[in-house]
Amino acid sequence: MQYKPLIIANWKMNPQSLVEAKRLFGSVKKGLRNIKRTEVVICPPSVYLSDIKNQAAGIKLGSQNCFWEEKGAFTGEISAVMLKKIGCQYVIIGHSERREIFKETDEMINQKLKAVIKTGLKPILCIGETGEEKEQEKIVSVFKKQIKIALSGVAKSKISKSGFCIAYEPIWAIGSGEACGIDEAMSAKLLIQKILISFLGKSLTKKIPILYGGSVTSKNARDFIDEAGMNGLLIGGASLNSQEFIKIVKIVF
Numbered sequence: 001m002q003y004k005p006l007i008i009a010n011w012k013m014n015p016q017s018l019v020e021a022k023r024l025f026g027s028v029k030k031g032l033r034n035i036k037r038t039e040v041v042i043c044p045p046s047v048y049l050s051d052i053k054n055q056a057a058g059i060k061l062g063s064q065n066c067f068w069e070e071k072g073a074f075t076g077e078i079s080a081v082m083l084k085k086i087g088c089q090y091v092i093i094g095h096s097e098r099r100e101i102f103k104e105t106d107e108m109i110n111q112k113l114k115a116v117i118k119t120g121l122k123p124i125l126c127i128g129e130t131g132e133e134k135e136q137e138k139i140v141s142v143f144k145k146q147i148k149i150a151l152s153g154v155a156k157s158k159i160s161k162s163g164f165c166i167a168y169e170p171i172w173a174i175g176s177g178e179a180c181g182i183d184e185a186m187s188a189k190l191l192i193q194k195i196l197i198s199f200l201g202k203s204l205t206k207k208i209p210i211l212y213g214g215s216v217t218s219k220n221a222r223d224f225i226d227e228a229g230m231n232g233l234l235i236g237g238a239s240l241n242s243q244e245f246i247k248i249v250k251i252v253f
């Protein structure tokens with residue numbers, strides 16, 4: 001199956017002001033005016049979403065997180081419904097920083113995934129192993145657990161219609177400047193697909209894009225798509241430099 005490559009920018013908790021966020025977005029938008037064969041999604045801090053939405057044009061908006069309840073006494077949280085109403089189309093779920101710093105469990109990620117799908121947003125499920133798990137050759141069991149629990153109780157028909165995708169983000173590669181090797185990324189993709197087939201079957205698995213994230217730059221971006229066969233990229237640090245991000249999108253398409 002041919003996919004339109006999906007390039008997702010995760011700005012994390014950057015930049016520090018709305019003025020800078022608008023400037024960064026404006027610069028990316030200008031540089032990508034004529035890009036039609038790649039789906040570009042920007043995930044800024046949620047406080048900037050509505051302002052950026054007004055400038056969005058062809059660029060899609062995503063959230064870095066969401067809560068699973070729709071409304072109520074959940075201080076500090078933002079629901080998928082709110083994100084949809086503000087103009088988001090995608091939501092990153094289970095980023096390793098959420099898992100590590102905010103102690104999100106696979107069970108919580110499962111609830112978020114269900115909420116995102118129910119709301120009609122596209123979930124980007126992040127999975128990946130720590131450096132220690134890699135050394136101890138635990139990748140298979142780590143992936144199986146993360147995928148199995150995330151998808152638990154989610155109907156196949158719902159996954160199929162949701163635009164669900166998986167981002168393989170080895171934790172040791174995130175923000176480290178040490179990207180995953182191309183062969184490793186290729187094997188990780190095959191392993192993820194094998195696990196997905198066991199839960200969802202072959203035909204649905206074929207429709208699920210698998211992205212790579214972890215120290216992507218304009219120097220290695222193309223190899224992850226052309227050599228490792230990834231269907232897109234999730235980009236952290238490099239997405240904060242508009243010229244570098246534009247370069248990556250142009251290289252990939």
Ligand code: PEP
Pocket residue numbers: 010169173174175176213214215216234235236237238
């Ligand atoms: C990320 O945070 O999802 C990420 C991939 O970060 P970086 O590109 O900086 O490694």
